[in-house]
Amino acid sequence: MSKDISTVLFDLDGTILDTNQLVVASFQHTLKKHLNLDVDEKELKRYFGEPLTKTFQRYYSGNINELLHTFRQFDVANHDALTSFFPHAKEVIQLLSDKGIKLGIVTSKHNYMTSRCSHLDEISNFIHTIITFDDVTNPKPNPEPIEKALYALAESPEHALMVGDSVEDIISAKNAGVRSVFVSWSELKKEELVDQPDFVLDDFLDLLKIINSEKGTVRKARLS
Numbered sequence: 001m002s003k004d005i006s007t008v009l010f011d012l013d014g015t016i017l018d019t020n021q022l023v024v025a026s027f028q029h030t031l032k033k034h035l036n037l038d039v040d041e042k043e044l045k046r047y048f049g050e051p052l053t054k055t056f057q058r059y060y061s062g063n064i065n066e067l068l069h070t071f072r073q074f075d076v077a078n079h080d081a082l083t084s085f086f087p088h089a090k091e092v093i094q095l096l097s098d099k100g101i102k103l104g105i106v107t108s109k110h111n112y113m114t115s116r117c118s119h120l121d122e123i124s125n126f127i128h129t130i131i132t133f134d135d136v137t138n139p140k141p142n143p144e145p146i147e148k149a150l151y152a153l154a155e156s157p158e159h160a161l162m163v164g165d166s167v168e169d170i171i172s173a174k175n176a177g178v179r180s181v182f183v184s185w186s187e188l189k190k191e192e193l194v195d196q197p198d199f200v201l202d203d204f205l206d207l208l209k210i211i212n213s214e215k216g217t218v219r220k221a222r223l224s
Contacts, residue, residue, distance in 0.1 A: 005211050007155040008096060009146060011164035012107040014048055015183055016089045017119055022075060022082035023048065027055070030071045035060060045187040049166020051108050051139050076116050083119060086185060088204035090123055095208065097126035104129040104149040108139055108168065129153055140168040143176035150176070161199075163207070170195050181210065 013019040024041045031037040037059060047055045052071060056064045097103055103126055107114060111134040114120070120127070129152040131145045138144045146162055162173035165186035173180035174195050182190055182197035190200060199210055 004159060005101070005161055007102040007104070007150070007153055007160040008207070008211075009104045009106050009149050009160060009162045009178070010093075011049075011162075011166065011169050012105055012109060012114070012117070014165035014186060015163055015169075016085065016093075016105075016123075017083050017117075018086050018185075019083045020045070020048075020187065022078060025078065025082060026071050026074045029074045030056075030067050031059060033070055034067050048187055049108065049140075049164075049168045051133055052110070072110070072113055075113055079116065080118055085119060085122075086183075086204060092204045092207050093123050093126050096211070099211075101211070102153045102155060103127050104131065104153055106131045106140070106145045106149050106162070106172075108133050110134055140166075141171035141175065143172055146172055146176040146178055150178075161210070163201070167193060167195075170197050173197075181207070 010016050013023065024044050027044050028039060028041075031039050039059070044055075047058070052068060053064060056067050060067065093103060105127055107130070109117075109132055111132040114130065114132045120130075129149050131149045131152070133139050136142075136144045136148060140146075150157060150160060157177035160178045161181050162169060162176070162178045163181040163183065164170065164173070165183045166188065170180045170182060170193055179199070180197040181199045181201060182193070183201045184190070190197070201207060
């Protein structure tokens, strides 16, 4: 039986914000500077959604603090020029907030970079909680980030949706007992996911089709 949806949680990079160009450029700049590695964009995109530390540890077994510092510096310096909202993202976030839906962001970005994301200023009035990598002991795909967001919003899992673009988002939602929503503009294809999402968005406006604005109950969404 469907449960009323009163909360929607969003991943940030690749879900609300188109950061693909920025993330790839930040990785390539850092890996070239410190390790003299030229890593293909397609390879790097396979690791989108996982914590930075995990990605850098794929290429270097030593202390990665300098790599993280360089990545963050490049990310902050180039963020505004290389990122933008996905179509209809801001519009839908505001509409959901206007309907009384509680909204949160659950990201694997570090707090340092999240706090310097100027795009968030444009939607800050609608977002009630932000959980970053630094706010948890166990990041996605562990359920802890979602559970912490739900606790902050005084919400239970059966009344929430998690919207994301990565394997980690879908598994984290499943582990937390929250219904998952996968965005089709992800670098991943739905068929590549071992754990299948409950819903798929082809456009941010599809989220309004999932949530019945009058009754708050879940409608059937496209899952092909």
